[in-house]
Structure formats: structure tokens, C-alpha cells
Amino acid sequence: MKPKTSGKSDGRKWHGTVLGVLLVYLFLPVAGTLLFSLARQWQDGILPDGYTLQWYGSIFTDGRFLAAVGRTLLVGVITVIVTLALMVPVIFVLNVYFPKWERLLQISVLLPFAFPPVVSAIGLIKMYSSGPVAITGTVWILIGVYFIMIQPFIYQSVRNSLSTINAKDLVEAAEMLGASRMAAFRRVILPNILPGTLVASLLSFSMIFGEFVMSRMLVGGQFETVQMYLYNQMNTSGQAASAVVVTYFALILVLSGLVLKLGAWKPKGYRSAQVEEE
Amino acid sequence: MARTSSIQNKMMLLVLIPLLVWLGAFELVPVLRMIAMSFQNNDGQGFTLGQYVKGLTNPLYGKAMLNSLKISFISSVAGLIIALVCSYSITRFTTKLRDRMIMISNMITNFVGVPLAFAYMILLGSNGMLTLIGKELGIRSIAGFDLYSEAGLTLTYIYYQVPMAILLVYPLYNGIREEWKEAAAMLGASVWSFWRHIGIPVLLPGVLGTFSILMANALGAYATAYALTGSNYNLLSIRISALVSGDIFPNFQLGSALAVILAVIMIASLVINEWMASLSRRRGL
Known part of the structure; x- marks a missing residue:
């Protein structure tokens, strides 16, 4: 040409x-x-x-809005911590010691895509509205279902981090040098997968802040989350609702900015080690 | 020694137990429960295919399925075309700008559901900003636009499909190397014949896979439509939710049957995507 x-x-x-x-x-x-x-x-x-800034003033002095933000923060923090505590060891063990079993995780992360909230809510309402574990309308059911919702993203990100740092080789090297398995995991693997895991946590957090379907169908007004508050506000005061939307967007913006910063962060010495190899 | 280490290895699998219990309690058992309910009569007894017959023959639900498929199809095609054009333009810029654009797309994918419905009401509702501008300028298609109709709903669906489609389509262009273009040009191929014979066939499996993900995304969506039209617009997801948590007398059995139908369509989309991805891999991309 x-x-x-x-x-x-x-x-x-x-x-x-x-x-x-x-x-x-x-x-x-x-x-x-x-x-x-x-x-x-x-x-x-x-x-x-x-x-005027009066609409922002009105939502930030509205106890109901602040309570909704507080509730959503609470659910988000608890869910992310629980999910990490349960998923990271599983992903690590399967990735390093039982690669054949990883198929199991790949199926489990597909589940939320096959059964969207509106579908899986039906069985959940039936199971948890009465009987021994009647938890609809409480924070517990939300933590339960948000775990399912965010685990694919945690899995993807942790697994990517593990393969970037060649976790298997690192663990073998650490064990050869006399470190116990637990020590190898805690002192070698965890610090190296931290940035990727933080990124996934932030993304999960913003997903939970945006979730509406489960919170409407399973909990409703009994545990009003930010999205439920917004939905109710939409029909009362449009301008206050728009201030809520802008605040929500500002939160996503901040979280995305953090993700970008963390995403560029490389484990210490990781790059120079690669250069030396070449 | 080898024996203890193998026992130690097996012990590590214990970390799986809490995860399996959790998945069972909040995903697998509820889904099985729903499937079981879909085969029961209205009193929650017996075994019948009646709910499926009703779901598939009742004109209300038939129309809901048709509406859902239509709106999902149109929004997926439109989103995909916009993403194909925009993603290609994104690849023409520096890495820094590319990363920025991908980050923006990622960010906007969070702008769905209630906030999106609300923002569109501000823009195109009966007193919306664009509606008023349309009135001022005498553009009737904007001034008289009904956001709470099928067209309005389709427009909001396209909005949330675009950033999602960009995230999925953008990496596909990495499969097309600059050297191929140079080689084709050197051999006398025009830009058009390069895309016709090389570019499009290389992209096709990934594009079809993306399309099926977008379809699934739109079919399962509920929040945007609900926030925009309440239960007025007849979509499958709206019907399902109305049957189990609406104002009318609940009918979990019929709701379950409709949900199973929706889930089957979703799973089919995912299988198609997986199939297309393996097709791409086999071609060495």
C-alpha cells in the first residue's frame, strides 16, 4: 500500500x-x-x-438515605470478606495441587450467568420465607446471594494473578527452601496476589452497590439498600433522586480509578526478575 | 513419607467444603427446588406438565417471550454493531488512550438498572431535556418520543449493551495482526478484500459468542425495565417476578415453569458462546 x-x-x-x-x-x-x-x-x-446544591444537602441530611448507604456498605464489606476468605484458599489449592479439579470452579462460576437473579430468586423465596431458616427480609439472605453473584469475578482475578506469578513454581521453591505449605501460602503467594484480589474486591463492591433485583425480591423495604432507596425516591422527588444517582456514579468513578491504579501495580521485584532471566 | 504427603494433600481438599455448602444453599438447592415446583399443580402437589403447557400456550406469556426475544435481539445486534465500529477505532490509538476507553466502558457497565432508567427519564421522559430540545427545534421524532414504549425500552437496553459489547469485542481485534494487513496489501489485496477474506472470518466466532452473551444479558435483565415501566411492559422477566412477588395472588408453580424456560434459553446462549470460543481456539487465535 x-x-x-x-x-x-x-x-x-x-x-x-x-x-x-x-x-x-x-x-x-x-x-x-x-x-x-x-x-x-x-x-x-x-x-x-x-x-443549587440543596438536593445534595437534602439527601445527605436524610437519615433514611444515610441508613441505606450504611446497610449497603455493611452488606458489601461482609460479603467481600467472606467470599475472599472462602474462595482464595480454594482457588489456590485447586490451582497449585489439584489442577484437574479446577473444572469444578469453572462450573460454579458459570452458575450465576445461567440463572439470573429473577430466576434464582424463586427457589430462594420459597426456601427461606418460612421453615427453619426464615431469613428473607434480613441481611443474611443478601450476603448469601451476593456471594454467589461476585464469586465469578473473584475467581477470575485470583486465578489470573496466580498464573501471572507462576504460583506452582513459587510454592515448590519455597517448600524446597524449608518453608511449610502454610508459610509458603501466607508469605509468598498472598502478598503477590494482593493487588489482583483488591481489584476484584473493588469491582465486586461496586456490583453490590448497583444490585436491585435480589434486594427487591428477597428483602424489599425491610432492609432498604441504596438501589431500593433510589427506586422509592424516584417517585417522590425527582431531583433528590438525581442527586442519589450522581452520588452513586461518583462512587463508581472513585472505585474505577482505584482499580486502574492497582491494576498497574506490579509485585515488587517481579519485573526485574524477568528481565534478569532474559 | 509419600503416604503422609498424599493424606496431607487430601486434607487440603477440606477447604472446598464451605464453598460447596454455600453454593448448595444459595444456588443449587434453590434451583432444584424451582425445577421441582415447575412440575407441580397450582396447589404445589403431584406431577404435571400443565404449567409448561400454560406458559407456552397462554397468549399473555407467549407475547412476553416474544417481546423479550425481540427486544433482546434488536438491542444485541445494535450494541454489537456499535461496539464493532467503536472498538476498531479504539485499537487505532495509543495504549494509554485504549486503556482509558476500556476503563470508561467498564465503569459504564455499572450504570444499569434503576439509575439508568432514571437518567433516561431525565433525558427523554415526557418533560426530558432532549424532548424539550426536540420540541424547540420542531423535531417530532424526539419531541413525541415515548420512553415507556417498546422503542424507549429498546433504547435503554442498547445503552447498557454497548459498553459490555465493547469489553467483549475489543480483545477480538488483537487476533488480527498488523502484519497480515501488510502482507495482504503487498499481495495486492484491497482493504475491502482483506476484511472480506481474512478479517471477518477471523472475527466471526468471537462476534457470535459475544452476541449470545449479549442476548443472555438482555433476556435475564429485569431492573431497567421494571424501573422504567413498572409491571406494565410485558417481558418474560417481569412476568416471572410478578408471579412470585407481585401484587396479584402468587403462583410459584407457573412462575417456576416460566423461569425454567428462561434459564434454558440462557444456558443455550452460554453453550453457543463456549462453542464459538473453542472454534476460535482451534483456529489458533
Whole structure:
């Protein structure tokens, strides 16, 4: 192909335009909501009549909103910690010592995709509404189902971290040098998979903050989460609801920023060791 | 020595027990319970295929399935086309910008459900910003747009399919190496014939796999539609939820049968995706 400079810059213009349009498309709903949340009054004009922060003031002094945020934080933190505590050892053991059994995990991580919340909620309502474990309407059922929802992401990320650091070789080396298995796991593997695990935890956390279906079908108003609060607020005060949406988006933004920072972080000495090898 | 170590190895499998118990209690047993319920009559007794017959022949539920498939199909195709164009443009930029765009897409995938429905109401509801602009400029298709209709719902579905599709399509372009393009050009192939004979066949399995994931994503979705139209718009997921937790008298057996039908469609989509992925792998991509 002849290197046509004009053709190349045309291509560049085209691709730039495509990305520009895409960004406008993706951010337009967010921008609209932001504008709405800052409007003092909005009659028929295209732009609001005046600007104010009163809607943010009103939600951040609303005890019900703060309680909903607190509840969601509580469920998120507990679920992520429990999921990590249960999943990380399993993924490690299967990945390093029983690779053949990993198929089991691959099936378990597919389950939430095969049975979306609206489907799996039916059996859960039936099982946990009465009888020995009547936990619908409480925080416990949410922790139970959110575990199922986030485990695929924890699995994916921890497994990727383990294969990046060649966990099997590291453990063998540590054992050869006299470390016990437990010590090898705690002092060699855990510090190395920490960043990847943190990334997965943050992603899981933002998923839990955005979850609505399970919280509506299994818990309802008895344990109001952020999304339930937003749903109820939508029908009472639109502008307060828009302030909630913007706050939610700001949270996702911060979490994504953290993910980006952590994702770029490499285990200490990892890169230089590779260079030496070459 | 070897013996103790093998016992030690087996002991390590004990870490699996809590996970298995958890999966059983909150996923497997509830799903089995639901499957069992789908074969019971309205009183929760006996064994019957009646719920499936009702689910598949009753016009209300038939229409719900059709609506769900239609809206999922249109939003998946539209999302996929937008993602194919945009992802390719993304690959034309520097690594830093590419990572930024992927991060933005990742972030926007969280903007679904209630917040998305609400944001679209602000933009395109009866007094929405774009609606007002449309009125001002006299563009009737925008001014008279009904967000709470099928078209409106499809539009919101496309919005959440796009970033998801970009995340899935973008890595596929890595399979097409710059050298192939150069080689094809050197041998006299036009840009079009490169894509026709090499580019598209290489991308195809991954694109079909992505399509099936998007279908599954839209079929199982509930929150966006519910927040936008309540239980007014007739979709399969809305019907299922209304049957087990709505205002009407609950019918878990019929709800279960509909849920099993939905799950079968979802699993079929996942199998197709897996199949397409292995096709790509076999071609050495």
C-alpha cells in the first residue's frame, strides 16, 4: 500500500470522531442527571432557571438515605470478606495441587450467568420465607446471594494473578527452601496476589452497590439498600433522586480509578526478575 | 513419607467444603427446588406438565417471550454493531488512550438498572431535556418520543449493551495482526478484500459468542425495565417476578415453569458462546 498521508489523517479524523461520539453517547445520561441534580427549578426551558446544591444537602441530611448507604456498605464489606476468605484458599489449592479439579470452579462460576437473579430468586423465596431458616427480609439472605453473584469475578482475578506469578513454581521453591505449605501460602503467594484480589474486591463492591433485583425480591423495604432507596425516591422527588444517582456514579468513578491504579501495580521485584532471566 | 504427603494433600481438599455448602444453599438447592415446583399443580402437589403447557400456550406469556426475544435481539445486534465500529477505532490509538476507553466502558457497565432508567427519564421522559430540545427545534421524532414504549425500552437496553459489547469485542481485534494487513496489501489485496477474506472470518466466532452473551444479558435483565415501566411492559422477566412477588395472588408453580424456560434459553446462549470460543481456539487465535 502506498503511504498516503492524506488518507492516514482522514482515518485518524474518522476514528477520533467515532470515539468522540461514543463518549458523548455514554456520558450524556450521566451529564443530564448531573445538571438535573444541580437545578434549582426547571420549568420549560432547555436549561434550568438557577443552580443549587440543596438536593445534595437534602439527601445527605436524610437519615433514611444515610441508613441505606450504611446497610449497603455493611452488606458489601461482609460479603467481600467472606467470599475472599472462602474462595482464595480454594482457588489456590485447586490451582497449585489439584489442577484437574479446577473444572469444578469453572462450573460454579458459570452458575450465576445461567440463572439470573429473577430466576434464582424463586427457589430462594420459597426456601427461606418460612421453615427453619426464615431469613428473607434480613441481611443474611443478601450476603448469601451476593456471594454467589461476585464469586465469578473473584475467581477470575485470583486465578489470573496466580498464573501471572507462576504460583506452582513459587510454592515448590519455597517448600524446597524449608518453608511449610502454610508459610509458603501466607508469605509468598498472598502478598503477590494482593493487588489482583483488591481489584476484584473493588469491582465486586461496586456490583453490590448497583444490585436491585435480589434486594427487591428477597428483602424489599425491610432492609432498604441504596438501589431500593433510589427506586422509592424516584417517585417522590425527582431531583433528590438525581442527586442519589450522581452520588452513586461518583462512587463508581472513585472505585474505577482505584482499580486502574492497582491494576498497574506490579509485585515488587517481579519485573526485574524477568528481565534478569532474559 | 509419600503416604503422609498424599493424606496431607487430601486434607487440603477440606477447604472446598464451605464453598460447596454455600453454593448448595444459595444456588443449587434453590434451583432444584424451582425445577421441582415447575412440575407441580397450582396447589404445589403431584406431577404435571400443565404449567409448561400454560406458559407456552397462554397468549399473555407467549407475547412476553416474544417481546423479550425481540427486544433482546434488536438491542444485541445494535450494541454489537456499535461496539464493532467503536472498538476498531479504539485499537487505532495509543495504549494509554485504549486503556482509558476500556476503563470508561467498564465503569459504564455499572450504570444499569434503576439509575439508568432514571437518567433516561431525565433525558427523554415526557418533560426530558432532549424532548424539550426536540420540541424547540420542531423535531417530532424526539419531541413525541415515548420512553415507556417498546422503542424507549429498546433504547435503554442498547445503552447498557454497548459498553459490555465493547469489553467483549475489543480483545477480538488483537487476533488480527498488523502484519497480515501488510502482507495482504503487498499481495495486492484491497482493504475491502482483506476484511472480506481474512478479517471477518477471523472475527466471526468471537462476534457470535459475544452476541449470545449479549442476548443472555438482555433476556435475564429485569431492573431497567421494571424501573422504567413498572409491571406494565410485558417481558418474560417481569412476568416471572410478578408471579412470585407481585401484587396479584402468587403462583410459584407457573412462575417456576416460566423461569425454567428462561434459564434454558440462557444456558443455550452460554453453550453457543463456549462453542464459538473453542472454534476460535482451534483456529489458533
